[in-house]
Amino acid sequence: MKVLKFGGTSVGSSENIKKIINIISSNGEEKQIIVVSAFAKVTNLLLEAAQLASIKKTAYASVVDEITSIHHQIIYKLLTDKAKNDALRFVNEKLTNLKSVLDSISLISELSPKSEANIVSHGELLSSFIITKALQENAIEATRKDTRELITTNTNYTNASVNFEISNKNIQKYFKSNEANVTVLPGFIASSEHKDTTVLGRGGSDYTAAIIAAALNADVLEIWTDVSGMFTANPSIVSQAMPIEQISYVEAMELSHFGAKVIYPPTIHPILKKEIPIKIKNTLKPEDQGTLIGKTSKGKKNPVKGISHIDNVTLITLEGSGMVGIPGFSKRLFETLAVEKINVKLITQASSEHSICIAIDDCNADLAKIAIDNAFEFEILKGRIKPLEVEKNLSIIAIVGDKMKSHQGISGKMFGTLGKNNVNIRAIAQGASERNISAVIAAKDVKKGINSLHESFFKNNNKQLNLFITGVGNVGAKLIEQIAQQHQFLLDNLNINIRIIGLSNSKKMVFDDEGIHLSSWKKQLKNGEKASLGGFLDQVKKLNLRNSVFVDITANADVASMYSKYLKNSTAVVACNKIASSANYKNYKELKELSREYNVPYLFETNVGAGLPIIDTLNNLITSGDQVVKIQAVLSGSLNFIFNNFKENTSFYTIVKQAQEEGYTEPDPRIDLSGVDVARKILILARESGLKINLEDIENNSFLTKNNNKAESVDDFFNSLKTDANHFNDLLKSANNNNCQLKYVAELSNGKAKVGLKEIPLGHPFYNLEGKDNIVMFYTKRYPEQPMIIKGAGAGADVTASGLFADIIKIANN
Ligand code: ADP
Ligand code: ASP
Ligand code: MG
Numbered sequence: 001m002k003v004l005k006f007g008g009t010s011v012g013s014s015e016n017i018k019k020i021i022n023i024i025s026s027n028g029e030e031k032q033i034i035v036v037s038a039f040a041k042v043t044n045l046l047l048e049a050a051q052l053a054s055i056k057k058t059a060y061a062s063v064v065d066e067i068t069s070i071h072h073q074i075i076y077k078l079l080t081d082k083a084k085n086d087a088l089r090f091v092n093e094k095l096t097n098l099k100s101v102l103d104s105i106s107l108i109s110e111l112s113p114k115s116e117a118n119i120v121s122h123g124e125l126l127s128s129f130i131i132t133k134a135l136q137e138n139a140i141e142a143t144r145k146d147t148r149e150l151i152t153t154n155t156n157y158t159n160a161s162v163n164f165e166i167s168n169k170n171i172q173k174y175f176k177s178n179e180a181n182v183t184v185l186p187g188f189i190a191s192s193e194h195k196d197t198t199v200l201g202r203g204g205s206d207y208t209a210a211i212i213a214a215a216l217n218a219d220v221l222e223i224w225t226d227v228s229g230m231f232t233a234n235p236s237i238v239s240q241a242m243p244i245e246q247i248s249y250v251e252a253m254e255l256s257h258f259g260a261k262v263i264y265p266p267t268i269h270p271i272l273k274k275e276i277p278i279k280i281k282n283t284l285k286p287e288d289q290g291t292l293i294g295k296t297s298k299g300k301k302n303p304v305k306g307i308s309h310i311d312n313v314t315l316i317t318l319e320g321s322g323m324v325g326i327p328g329f330s331k332r333l334f335e336t337l338a339v340e341k342i343n344v345k346l347i348t349q350a351s352s353e354h355s356i357c358i359a360i361d362d363c364n365a366d367l368a369k370i371a372i373d374n375a376f377e378f379e380i381l382k383g384r385i386k387p388l389e390v391e392k393n394l395s396i397i398a399i400v401g402d403k404m405k406s407h408q409g410i411s412g413k414m415f416g417t418l419g420k421n422n423v424n425i426r427a428i429a430q431g432a433s434e435r436n437i438s439a440v441i442a443a444k445d446v447k448k449g450i451n452s453l454h455e456s457f458f459k460n461n462n463k464q465l466n467l468f469i470t471g472v473g474n475v476g477a478k479l480i481e482q483i484a485q486q487h488q489f490l491l492d493n494l495n496i497n498i499r500i501i502g503l504s505n506s507k508k509m510v511f512d513d514e515g516i517h518l519s520s521w522k523k524q525l526k527n528g529e530k531a532s533l534g535g536f537l538d539q540v541k542k543l544n545l546r547n548s549v550f551v552d553i554t555a556n557a558d559v560a561s562m563y564s565k566y567l568k569n570s571t572a573v574v575a576c577n578k579i580a581s582s583a584n585y586k587n588y589k590e591l592k593e594l595s596r597e598y599n600v601p602y603l604f605e606t607n608v609g610a611g612l613p614i615i616d617t618l619n620n621l622i623t624s625g626d627q628v629v630k631i632q633a634v635l636s637g638s639l640n641f642i643f644n645n646f647k648e649n650t651s652f653y654t655i656v657k658q659a660q661e662e663g664y665t666e667p668d669p670r671i672d673l674s675g676v677d678v679a680r681k682i683l684i685l686a687r688e689s690g691l692k693i694n695l696e697d698i699e700n701n702s703f704l705t706k707n708n709n710k711a712e713s714v715d716d717f718f719n720s721l722k723t724d725a726n727h728f729n730d731l732l733k734s735a736n737n738n739n740c741q742l743k744y745v746a747e748l749s750n751g752k753a754k755v756g757l758k759e760i761p762l763g764h765p766f767y768n769l770e771g772k773d774n775i776v777m778f779y780t781k782r783y784p785e786q787p788m789i790i791k792g793a794g795a796g797a798d799v800t801a802s803g804l805f806a807d808i809i810k811i812a813n814n
Pocket of ligand 3: 007203206261262263264
């Protein structure tokens with residue numbers, strides 16, 4: 001014998017009810033008990049009508065009309081002839097009765113729990129009648145029994161406790177003599193010993209089915225709902241959640257207690273002793289396997305089975321030195337809560353006994369405050385404890401799994417993951433069973449928290465990376481192009497899902513929390529809102545997405561000044577902008593420290609040598625215990641281009657002009673030719689090697705003339721290059737006479753850095769450096785004679801974009 005329960009959404013429409021009929025038919029001659037919920041939305045509407053009536057709002061009448069219409073529509077589509085008329089008559093009679101109950105509530109403006117239970121029971125009474133008629137019309141021999149005659153409860157009308165002794169007897173007696181193959185029962189409803197209607201709490205139809213299944217020792221209890229099983233997390237919050245194939249009773253109970261609504265928490269209880277298997281199945285996709293809840297958990301090695309959460313939580317904290325070492329405080333606290341019928345969801349107390357922290361429902365917060373402050377009035381007056389602290393709008397998230405207890409590091413991973421994503425934890429609880437670790441967090445962080453935990457505990461999940469990019473010039477556009485091109489590859493091969501959520505240039509900014517369409521980003525940005533640095537940061541904070549990364553592809557000092565704010569928000573920063581890392585040392589140090597403190601990367605590989613892995617290599621050398629002795633490098637693609645093309649029969653002026661026109665220098669070539677740009681780069685390498693130095697500490701041996709340095713505009717500068725042509729010709733001549741090439745070299749040795757033009761002899765690794773290439777030679781303790789050399793294109797939009805991309809991927813793999 002089977003017990004099948006069909007939830008509200010399964011009975012939400014005539015199409016779905018037809019699916020149910022097929023499911024029941026497919027079970028053939030097997031005896032079946034069908035427990036049904038109210039049609040979708042009906043329970044909520046009934047409660048709404050009751051509330052409205054109790055405050056004399058006449059709108060309750062139109063809510064009743066809506067309820068009538070839901071039932072009529074289903075009857076007209078589902079039933080014909082006599083069955084239709086019987087059903088219409090039944091529904092109209094019950095709803096007329098309901099209307100008069102509501103009228104009298106409105107008259108006295110009072111809604112007792114007893115009346116509320118009576119009103120809300122109408123949903124299941126009506127749905128079970130209509131479904132029985134539909135089964136009969138489809139040649140299924142079905143009978144209906146009013147569950148109020150089977151399940152007896154106490155008089156806690158709206159959330160009644162079952163008297164199992166009486167109920168089990170009633171159920172067994174009825175089914176002993178009931179010959180029908182299929183019996184339909186309204187879920188959720190029951191009655192008190194005095195035969196008044198009671199209900200079993202929201203979601204209680206699952207419980208009804210479990211009570212019946214346990215009383216009759218059913219072979220199986222099937223819970224048919226709108227999802228294909230119990231998922232690793234609520235599928236409407238975590239798109240990557242997966243159905244769990246098999247889960248233990250205790251795990252399922254923990255998950256449901258912590259908010260997995262797919263099963264009403266008390267449901268497992270009556271089933272547990274009898275070890276009746278529970279299957280969670282999808283009415284809309286009956287072919288899907290669903291979840292088996294049984295004695296043992298099975299499957300993958302993952303010790304974490306699922307993640308769930310409860311909303312609308314308040315944390316109350318009783319604190320004071322007067323509590324330390326004095327027995328009886330907690331007893332009084334919990335007794336006070338018990339007297340007020342306030343349910344406790346989580347408790348923590350540190351061993352110092354200085355405070356007790358308790359999570360309760362938001363709706364009980366005010367009552368708890370009054371009751372506890374009253375109960376401890378004397379101690380508060382004497383200053384032994386503080387008045388109760390109440391913090392609303394919180395949520396509890398919990399990870400659950402039987403096997404968690406035999407694994408170390410799970411709580412570390414849980415809190416590490418939440419911390420990395422800037423989810424502040426207000427309280428923590430882990431039961432001695434170690435089957436559940438719960439944390440109280442702000443309600444606004446729930447989606448981010450659960451999704452990041454899911455990514456971190458369920459390995460085949462894609463890791464979502466949410467980018468906020470500022471600066472969409474040449475390099476920015478290339479980066480977006482590369483991301484678009486690699487998106488699928490990263491998803492398929494590295495399980496990384498990169499999305500661009502925000503884009504900004506100096507004029508406009510645009511956001512899409514589902515990810516900006518990369519084929520039309522230009523148009524979207526053009527139609528975006530007015531850009532502002534603060535506004536961009538505010539959006540990053542407001543969207544509050546996990547694994548957020550701020551990408552700076554500008555050369556703007558104001559943008560660079562925002563990094564600390566992003567890091568403090570646990571948003572990673574990837575910068576190709578050199579300003580922050582090469583500005584004063586204090587600023588650089590602060591950013592590095594923030595990155596460590598908030599456990600969030602600050603990466604700027606492209607600051608030196610564009611896409612070449614120079615900073616990364618240097619970091620790897622140092623973290624593995626090596627020490628930098630000397631660095632020699634050619635770090636300016638622009639200067640390398642200029643000196644590679646400056647030959648005997650050309651003028652220096654022409655080459656610089658050409659370099660400028662072809663985009664190899666900054667629009668103002670003085671930035672390159674003065675050596676400042678190279679000085680900034682060696683400064684960054686020096687700092688990454690552990691030196692505390694500033695730009696002024698770097699010796700800059702300019703090859704320019706006084707005249708060049710005096711120029712007040714770019715035009716003046718070019719003119720001065722023409723005027724001083726001989727100076728440059730002499731530099732070239734000397735190099736040629738010495739069989740050397742001119743290279744602009746940056747050096748770091750003995751804690752000192754310098755930059756300047758050098759004659760490089762034949763055979764030196766710099767001699768043949770072509771085009772815009774960069775080269776770096778690291779002499780270290782481990783590479784004393786033969787340096788470690790990194791060489792390749794050191795400028796250009798493509799390679800710079802790929803360097804940024806590499807930093808971004810590094811964050812994904814972090
Ligand atoms: P029914 O009306 O069938 O009783 P419910 O709405 O009570 O259905 O429960 C099913 C819903 O529970 C799903 O649609 C889903 O949104 C929610 N849910 C929350 N957590 C989970 C979970 N871990 N697995 C599956 N569903 C969950
Ligand atoms: N109809 C009731 C509710 O919505 C019971 C149930 O569906 O389980 O809470
Ligand atoms: Mg339910």
